[in-house]
Structures are given as structure tokens and as C-alpha cells.
Amino acid sequence: MFCALLSLALASFALLASAARYPSYGTLQTINSSGVLNVMINNTYSSVNLFDLHIQSDLANLIETLQANDTDIRVAVFSSANKDSFLAHININYFLPGYESPLPQFDPGLPGMVFPDALLWNITQLPQATIAVIEGFLMACDMRFASTSPSVILSQLETSLGANPGAAGAMYLSHLIGRGRTFEYVLSSYDVDAVTAERIGWINTAFATSS
Numbered sequence: 001m002f003c004a005l006l007s008l009a010l011a012s013f014a015l016l017a018s019a020a021r022y023p024s025y026g027t028l029q030t031i032n033s034s035g036v037l038n039v040m041i042n043n044t045y046s047s048v049n050l051f052d053l054h055i056q057s058d059l060a061n062l063i064e065t066l067q068a069n070d071t072d073i074r075v076a077v078f079s080s081a082n083k084d085s086f087l088a089h090i091n092i093n094y095f096l097p098g099y100e101s102p103l104p105q106f107d108p109g110l111p112g113m114v115f116p117d118a119l120l121w122n123i124t125q126l127p128q129a130t131i132a133v134i135e136g137f138l139m140a141c142d143m144r145f146a147s148t149s150p151s152v153i154l155s156q157l158e159t160s161l162g163a164n165p166g167a168a169g170a171m172y173l174s175h176l177i178g179r180g181r182t183f184e185y186v187l188s189s190y191d192v193d194a195v196t197a198e199r200i201g202w203i204n205t206a207f208a209t210s211s
């Protein structure tokens with residue numbers, strides 16, 4: 001009985017693994033209950049939950065599942081396992097010549113887009129409602145809620161690195177906070193707390209948390 005169960009478990013694991021298009025790194029812990037998929041982002045390869053190839057690969061696999069119009073899932077809620085950093089911006093090594101990744105540079109399905117851009121675009125197109133719960137790819141979600149804890153800071157920080165916001169960040173932001181404020185926050189790289197973010201429309205609601 002035990003052996004039969006074990007081989008059943010192995011068989012279904014193999015099925016799942018072979019169904020995934022990209023390598024799996026286990027950086028997304030999902031709980032699927034009553035139509036709500038809770039996705040906790042836990043990048044064990046990075047102390048700041050860096051939006052690196054591990055998360056991108058796991059997210060691409062998850063998105064593929066959700067794109068198949070999984071009618072059992074109506075809402076996907078993203079949260080972070082890292083109290084200090086919801087997600088840290090993209091791994092800038094990505095731009096170095098010779099950077100090796102198991103992911104393609106351009107998305108095979110959307111060849112005009114680099115892989116992370118296609119990933120975020122696909123999140124905006126999911127049939128499910130997507131919600132980011134922030135206590136520490138926000139803009140590609142449909143809704144955002146953030147804790148008023150001082151550890152919550154939003155920023156469009158690329159300009160301070162001498163870059164411009166990639167993956168359509170400025171375009172998504174301008175739909176939320178308008179053209180004038182988008183220029184202000186993109187050009188300044190200001191830190192934005194949750195209360196300010198709510199006032200200007202960057203997030204839906206700021207809420208107090210006890211911790």
C-alpha cells in the first residue's frame with residue numbers, strides 16, 4: 001500500500017514536472033482553496049526576494065496554468081515571504097554581456113518582448129483577478145493593498161540607477177497615478193509610503209498591520 005501510494009505520488013509529480021515548460025525552483029508556495037489561489041513569493045535564492053530567473057521561471061509556469069482558464073481559480077493573491085522586501089527589482093546582471101540564464105532572452109510566444117516584459121504583460125491579461133498584498137510586479141496586478149508599516153516603500157527607482165523603467169513600468173504607473181505624477185516619481189526615484197501611495201492612486205488601500 002505504502003509503495004503503491006509512493007509510486008502514485010512520484011507519478012503525479014513527474015506529470016506536473018513534465019507539464020512545466022520552464023525549470024521549477026520552488027520559489028512560489030501556493031495554497032488553492034475555494035477559488036482563491038494564494039501565492040507566496042519565497043525566493044530562497046535571494047535575501048531580498050530578487051525578481052530573478054528563479055522567480056521568473058516559476059511565475060511563467062504558474063501563469064501558463066492560470067492562462068488555461070482554470071475555472072476553479074477566480075482570484076490570485078500574491079504575497080511575499082520576505083518581511084523586508086515584497087520583491088526586489090530585476091537582477092541587473094541580466095544586462096551584462098555573457099549573462100547565462102535557462103530562460104530565453106525573448107519570449108518564444110511573444111518574440112517582440114524580452115522574457116520579463118512578456119511575463120508581466122501576461123499577468124495583466126489573466127482571466128483571474130490578481131491582487132498584490134504588500135507588506136514590505138505590483139503594477140501588473142489588477143489591485144494592490146499595502147500595509148502602513150514603515151517598512152513598506154514603493155519606488156520607481158530605475159532612474160537612480162541610470163536606467164529607465166523597463167517592462168512597461170512607467171506605462172502601467174501612468175494609468176494609476178496620471179502622467180504628471182508618473183514623470184515626478186520616475187524622474188525623482190522618490191520613496192513612496194503606503195499612505196501617500198493610496199492618496200495618489202498607486203495602491204487601492206493602505207491598511208494597518210499589528211506587526
Ligand SMILES: *[C@@H]1O[C@H](CO)[C@@H](O)[C@H](O)[C@H]1NC(C)=O
Nearest residue numbers: 030032037065066070072073
Ligand atoms: C486548484 O484546485 C482545483 C481542484 O481543487 C484544480 O482543478 C485546479 O487545477 C487547481 N489550480 C491550481 C492553479 O493549482
Ligand SMILES: *[C@@H]1O[C@H](CO)[C@@H](O)[C@H](O)[C@H]1NC(C)=O
Nearest residue numbers: 064066067068069070126127
Ligand atoms: C482563455 O479565454 C480567453 C478569453 O476568453 C481566450 O482568448 C483563450 O483562448 C482561452 N485560453 C485557453 C487556453 O483556453
Ligand SMILES: *[C@@H]1O[C@H](CO)[C@@H](O)[C@H](O)[C@H]1NC(C)=O
Nearest residue numbers: 029040042043044080081082
Ligand atoms: C521560505 O522557504 C524557506 C525554505 O523552504 C522556509 O524555511 C521558510 O519558512 C519559507 N518562508 C515562509 C514565510 O514560509
Ligand SMILES: *[C@@H]1O[C@H](CO)[C@@H](O)[C@H](O)[C@H]1NC(C)=O
Nearest residue numbers: 060063107109110118119122
Ligand atoms: C505569455 O503568454 C503567451 C500566450 O499569450 C505565451 O505564448 C507566452 O509564452 C507567455 N510568456 C510568459 C513568460 O508567460
